[in-house]
Amino acid sequence: MAYEPPFTLTSEILSRVADIAEQVGRLTAQPEQGMDLRLRRVNRIRTITGSLAIEGNTLSEEQITAILNGKPVLAPPRDVQEARNALLVYEQLPNWQASHEADLLAAHKLLMTGLLDNPGQYRSGGVGVMQGDKVLHMAPPASRVRELMQQLFAWVKQSNAHPLIVSSVFHYEFEFIHPFADGNGRMGRLWQTLLLSQWHPALAWLPVESMVHEHQAAYYDAINNSNKASDAAPFVLFMLGCIQQALVAVLEQNAPVNASVNAPVNLKTPQAILQLLADNPALTRQQLADRLGKDLRTIGRAIKKLQDVGALQRRGSDKDGHWQVMNGQAE
Numbered sequence: 196m197a198y199e200p201p202f203t204l205t206s207e208i209l210s211r212v213a214d215i216a217e218q219v220g221r222l223t224a225q226p227e228q229g230m231d232l233r234l235r236r237v238n239r240i241r242t243i244t245g246s247l248a249i250e251g252n253t254l255s256e257e258q259i260t261a262i263l264n265g266k267p268v269l270a271p272p273r274d275v276q277e278a279r280n281a282l283l284v285y286e287q288l289p290n291w292q293a294s295h296e297a298d299l300l301a302a303h304k305l306l307m308t309g310l311l312d313n314p315g316q317y318r319s320g321g322v323g324v325m326q327g328d329k330v331l332h333m334a335p336p337a338s339r340v341r342e343l344m345q346q347l348f349a350w351v352k353q354s355n356a357h358p359l360i361v362s363s364v365f366h367y368e369f370e371f372i373h374p375f376a377d378g379n380g381r382m383g384r385l386w387q388t389l390l391l392s393q394w395h396p397a398l399a400w401l402p403v404e405s406m407v408h409e410h411q412a413a414y415y416d417a418i419n420n421s422n423k424a425s426d427a428a429p430f431v432l433f434m435l436g437c438i439q440q441a442l443v444a445v446l447e448q449n450a451p452v453n454a455s456v457n458a459p460v461n462l463k464t465p466q467a468i469l470q471l472l473a474d475n476p477a478l479t480r481q482q483l484a485d486r487l488g489k490d491l492r493t494i495g496r497a498i499k500k501l502q503d504v505g506a507l508q509r510r511g512s513d514k515d516g517h518w519q520v521m522n523g524q525a526e
């Protein structure tokens with residue numbers, strides 16, 4: 196009998212699927228599927244930064260952007276190699292079929308070149324997921340990996356489940372099998388993105404990985420809870436939550452355009468910031484950067500300039516406070 200990964204479709208999962216499908220409809224109904232080239236690039240960098248940060252890579256979005264632009268970056272060579280590989284891998288996404296095992300091996304080869312012996316090949320030894328000196332999960336023996344992966348791909352090909360569910364179950368089962376000696380987290384997150392993008396192409400650009408990074412402890416807990424329950428449901432629910440949040444963030448990036456509260460055009464950055472903050476004093480530096488298409492450092496410099504000339508003040512804490520525009524004029 197064909198292998199069926201165990202997962203329960205709870206009412207919470209079904210309601211998240213319905214909500215996400217509606218949000219994806221909103222996104223894809225927008226011009227350029229809700230993301231112009233600049234936003235795609237911003238979100239791709241965010242995706243890669245998030246996925247690499249989970250495994251301990253220290254590079255910032257600015258540094259990964261510099262690598263993408265071929266500029267030198269002062270950072271540990273391994274971190275730079277990981278970022279270069281990941282940039283290549285995400286660029287290749289449209290050329291791979293999520294249901295083809297050979298494509299998964301090709302992707303792992305590209306992702307782990309220069310970082311691992313035998314990239315693109317399943318492991319030949321045992322592997323466990325550790326937390327300190329405690330074994331959280333002992334993966335199946337290497338002798339079973341090929342068969343388990345073939346069963347998983349066979350299920351992906353014939354499953355009638357919703358792509359949101361299939362992609363999340365695949366990600367969970369993949370982590371359970373842990374088919375490679377290293378790079379399993381990055382590959383599981385990549386393959387879920389590929390599966391999602393084959394449902395709706397716009398989702399290739401959705402920064403789900405950065406939401407996973409923001410909730411990294413909950414990501415590990417969700418895998419653990421699914422392991423304990425022998426049921427992918429806790430992990431599926433967690434990933435659907437990350438997809439929901441990533442969609443909200445992307446729709447929010449577009450909000451000024453769609454609501455015709457356009458990001459101010461042809462204004463110098465400090466003036467544009469004052470205009471945006473006059474409308475919405477709760478905007479974060481990141482939101483200002485997104486809306487103005489500037490990097491965080493440029494926003495930081497402009498804010499400092501505004502504060503120095505008394506045009507802008509911060510009320511309350513960095514986290515919970517808000518901005519106060521003092522006179523509406525910069526410079």
Ligand SMILES: Nc1ncnc2c1ncn2[C@@H]1O[C@H](COP(=O)(O)OP(=O)(O)OP(=O)(O)O)[C@@H](O)[C@H]1O
Nearest residue numbers: 249250324331332370371377378379380381418419
């Ligand atoms: N209890 C667990 N059981 C199975 N898999 C787990 C468990 N906890 C975490 N994981 C998965 O294992 C990944 C780590 O595996 P591995 O070190 O091979 O991946 P990586 O890509 O090199 O690093 P990382 O995933 O940390 O980015 C985690 O990202 C997560 O996806």
